[in-house]
Amino acid sequence: MACKNNNSEVNSNPQNKEQINFNQKAKDLVAQMTLEEKVSQMSYESPAIERLNIPEYNWWNECLHGVGRAGRATVFPQAIGLAAMFDKNQMSKISNIISDEARAKHHEFASRGKRGIYQGLTYWTPNINIFRDPRWGRGMETYGEDPYLAGELAVRFIKGLQGDDPNYLKLVATAKHFAVHSGPEVDRHRFNAEPSPQDFLNTYSPHFEKVVKEAGVYSIMCAYNSYNGKPCCGNKELDNLLREDWGFNGYIVSDCWAIRDFYDEGAHEITKDAKEASAMAVKAGTDLNCGNSYPALVEAVKDGLITEEELDVSLERLVVARLKLGLFAPEGAVKFEEIPYDVIDSELHRLAALETARKSIVLLKNDNNTLPLNKEKIKKIAVIGSNADDLEVLLGNYNGYPSEPITPLLGFQEKLPNAEVSYAVGCKLAEGLPIFEAIPNSVLFTDNSLTKKGLNAEYFDNIALEGSPKYKQIDETVDFVWRTTPPFEDFSYDSYSVRWTGTLSVEKTGNYALGGEAFSSMKLFLDDKLLMERNDVHHPKKIYEYVKLEAGKTYKIRFECVQNNTEHSIMRLLWEAPKDNLEKEALSIAKEADVVVLCMGISPLLEGEEMKVKVDGFSGGDRVNTKLPKTQTELIKKIAALGKPTVLVLLNGSALSINWENKNIPAIIEAWYPGQAGGTAIADVIFGDYNPAGRLPVTFYKDINDIPAFSDYDMKGKTYRYFKGDPLFEFGYGLSYTSFKYSNIKMQSTIEAGDDFTVEIDVENIGGLKGEEVVQLYINNSNADEYNPHKTLVAFDRILFESDEKKTLKFKIDKEQLGTVNSDGEKVIQPGSYSLSVGGAQASEDRISRGSVIVKEFTISGDIFQLPM
Known part of the structure; x- marks a missing residue:
């Protein structure tokens, strides 16, 4: 293959003089390191080398649709919603905003000596895999099913992240996951993709080639799966394609713990141990390990599996990246240091989030000009659906935490200050998925006497619940979101632990979902038995288990949470109590309303990355079918039978087969996971303060049986480019209030x-x-x-x-x-x-x-x- 990068030409270009200095500086630093020091710098958690003035650095960061997992940030619509804008200029605008906030947050962290996860400048974004099948749970993180659309949008996004300085990168962007990666989640650690030349070059690779050649993306993340018989992170063919054919000159990072898949039982099992796997990966061009396999490179060198000189190639690439980010530069050398901290979630950025959410909304149906509604004439509006007032559904995944999120319910309340806005959940989003709320004070007691309500709280100024608590008090409930404010002024705001103990006693026998939410880690005990635990700062979602509780019986309850080096603190003890009147409440308010808005769809608790989902219709984060869950369709039919003007708002990250709804509901809006301003944007569209123009970046099929099996990676029969059937809504579809x-x-x-x-x-x-x-x-x-x-x-x-x-x-x-x-x-x-x-x-x-x-x-x-x- 042609188009090889000519390094001598690059280095002789006067405009690249600074690059020559970076390369030489990297060589000098690497030459001074011991073998053990070199290996230590090739893992995502890179320790300091004080004698060389190299500070600690953690390479892991996310900014899929706003700075993620690092506390307060502006949250834009989920990536699939960004694609629905079909707007390259807006992609440039929001990626500039995101990189401004990322730089400001990094410099604030560094000023306080914070150099941990989600605090650096190397971002593992964007996910540009092709959303080839609507069942894939991570498809919502992508720019849809078309490689041209994905490539054009990704180029703008990456350029905005990496900046326009001739010498220094604003951030490092990472295009992921290379290559041929798009579900099923359950097979990703062992699947071998063998695409035809046509499918690879027409669908799976062109957008990756584009971001290398046109955006200069500085990092590529290799995928978990194998490609043509070898794991992507140990595949020299893919490295050659990137570096030799396309001219990529950055570094390659493994997907997290992907190297372990080389030797783990039940995964690829292509090597016998971490030494062989790590040597194979580095030889194939994987410079940085997200995981814990690369420390074995020390023994791999000693055993002759790889040479120290081969390690130097990867290490020099990594050091150059840090140099280009200005991480070793003298103060004032990098203009991005001047970005003030107060840009984060600023008023200007909130307005951009609103503008983006508006642009992402797709009007799917508008019979007889049902929309826009006249807000002056509406006296009573019924807002129904568990997605109407759910923060998680606004934020999607890989998200930050805005200071003023607006759910659809709040959006309608603000839009109609003189109308009666009634709300009812109406039904579960899906059978088996709880409708969470904080466990109320009425069932929590300090001891078995049941005389004093609340739970005993012990606050420790360490992350191990060790020693004597610094503070003790009784908390009425556990429903805390502390953001950057610690529970007590003299606490380290991002490093503490809390234990709540007491008694749970309910008045009604039944099946209860008991669960919790915490950003770092948590454990929940019932009668001193561990009911559940989560220790994953990377995918912080609610967890739960269903248990039968008997009325009047006392249960010992213990909830432990740890806040470990993260800025945003969530500690919530949650449940779902048995409810028999959800549908009755919804029908009651609908009968009295002038108009009904149904906020339905799915949730990031159902679709996402390698999830333990116990809900019919969903499996491991993927979907089994594309229908709305039965709980929702049954309610929608009963609401429609009332004959009220009805609007269906879908909040979801993937295509839905809403065949009955399309025939029977006069107005339907696709709002995706719309970000912090989603509620305002939805209300603006419904009431005509914004004219929608979003388009579908994916095909909405009528039935999942219309396309080949999920595990079939051949493109024949999938996406609008190959599908020969009649879709419900085709790629590129979207209506307007004008023509x-x-x-x-x-x-x-x-x-x-x-x-x-x-x-x-x-x-x-x-x-x-x-x-x-x-x-x-x-x-x-x-x-x-x-x-x-x-x-x-x-x-x-x-x-x-x-x-x-x-x-x-x-x-x-x-x-x-x-x-x-x-x-x-x-x-x-x-x-x-x-x-x-x-x-x-x-x-x-x-x-x-x-x-x-x-x-x-x-x-x-x-x-x-x-x-x-």
């Missing part, structure tokens, strides 16, 4: 194979309202064989139009967009007949007749043209 007409298309009728070309089109807002249009251009290639897409997105832009405004737009189509892949793995352009569609969605007879899409036939002439690899 647009396309006309006067100008492009060549004949294009020479190997030439780029331009398209000109007139677009006019004819609907009488100001609004944005997402202009989408698709190439249709009737000559493509069954292994290549017959249709693919080749350009898009999101553009604002005043009422009755007309604009002439121009798009350049790169010849690469016309390519197909032959069985030899060569990218070629075939001569023959093609067509181009331009419009606010994919082409259909109805849209063409209405003028909202226009189609142009054209011919590619000449011989077969081979594209460079």
Whole structure:
């Protein structure tokens, strides 16, 4: 393969003089290290080497849709919602905001000697895997199912994170997970992906290539799974593709504990131990280990499995990265140090979160102009659904913690100050998933006498619950979110532990869900038996177990939480008590309302990364089907039978087969996991203060049986590029409160194979309202064989139009967009007949007749043209 990076040319470029200094400085530092010191710096928890003035550094950080897991931050919509904007400029804007907050937080941490996890400048973001199947629980972290859309958005996001300084990186961005990684979660530690050349080059790799070549992404995370028989993090073929063919010159980091999969029983089992696995990974180009395998490299060198010189190659890459971040630079050398701490979750950033949430919302259905609603005429509104007032559903996963989150319920309350806004949960989100609330004071007692309510609290100024507690008191409930404020002024705010003890006694016999939530670690005991524990700062979610409690019986309860080097403190003792009247409450308020808003969907407690989910329809973080859970559909049908004006708001991270709802509910909105301002944005759309223009970045299928099995990584039959059936809602679909007409298309009728070309089109807002249009251009290639897409997105832009405004737009189509892949793995352009569609969605007879899409036939002439690899 061609396009090799010429290091001598790079180093001879005068603009790269600083880079030469970084490389030499890295060589000098590495040369002074002992073997043990070198190995220590190749793990994500890199200790200080004081004699060389190298400070401690933790490489792990997240900023998927805002700075994650490091306390207060602006939280934008989940990544799938960012993709739904189809807005490259907005991606640049929010990634600049995120990197500003990341820099400000890092410098504040460093000023206090804090250099632990989630406190550095190397971010393991973005996740650009293709959302090839709606069952994948982590698909919500991606930019959807189309590699062109994903690549274009990722380039903007990465550039915003890494900054524009010629010498220093603002942050290091990490494109993950390379390669062919997209579920099922249960198989990710042992699955071997063997894609066809067509699928690899058409779907699984082009967006990774784009972020290397166009964004200069400085880090790549290799995936858990194997690729063509070797684990991705031990696969020299993938390293060669990145470095030799694409010119990648950064470092590669393993997914967390992926090296252990090389030798763990039941995983890849390709090596016998950590020594062999670590040597294999480093030889294959994996420079940094997230995990605990690389310490074995000391013995691996001594045993001759790898040389110290081979370690130096990886280590120098890592040191250069730290140098380019300015981590060893003198004070004042890096302009990003000047970003003030008060930018974090500032008013300006909150407004950007609102703007982004609005842009991410997709209007799926609006029969008879049900929307927008007239807020002046509504006196009573019923808001129904457990997603209406759930912070977790706002924030998604890999999230930070905003200071002023707005749930949909709060959004409606603020939008309608003079109306009666009633709320009812109505039903469980899914059978088996509790509706959590803090265990109330009415059932908690200090001892078995049941005379004093509350729990005995012991606060320790250490993380081990050791010694005598510094403070003792009675807490009425355990429902604390302390953020950066410690429970007591003389506590270390991010390093303490708490034990609550007492008695639990309920008035009603039944099955109760007992659980908790804490950011660092927690344990819950019932009658001195461990009921559950979680020790995972990486995926802090609620955990629970169902237990039968008898009325009047006393149960000893003990809840222990540890706050360990994290800024945001959550300690909550939760439950779900038996409830028989959820549906009755919902129907009651719906009958009295002028309009009903149903906030349904799914939750990050059901879909996500390798989760222990015990709910029908979900498995290990993935989904078994794409239906709404039965609990919701049953309630929706009963609400619809009332005949009230009804709006369905979906909050979820993946496609839903809402077939009945689409036939019977007049207005449907897709809001994703919308971030901190989601409630305001949803209310703005429903009441016409914002005209929606979001588009689906994934296909909504009618039935999961319409596509091949989840474990089938062949692209045939999946995503809009290969799906031959009739979708419920197609990729690129989304409605507006206004309408647009396309006309006067100008492009060549004949294009020479190997030439780029331009398209000109007139677009006019004819609907009488100001609004944005997402202009989408698709190439249709009737000559493509069954292994290549017959249709693919080749350009898009999101553009604002005043009422009755007309604009002439121009798009350049790169010849690469016309390519197909032959069985030899060569990218070629075939001569023959093609067509181009331009419009606010994919082409259909109805849209063409209405003028909202226009189609142009054209011919590619000449011989077969081979594209460079």
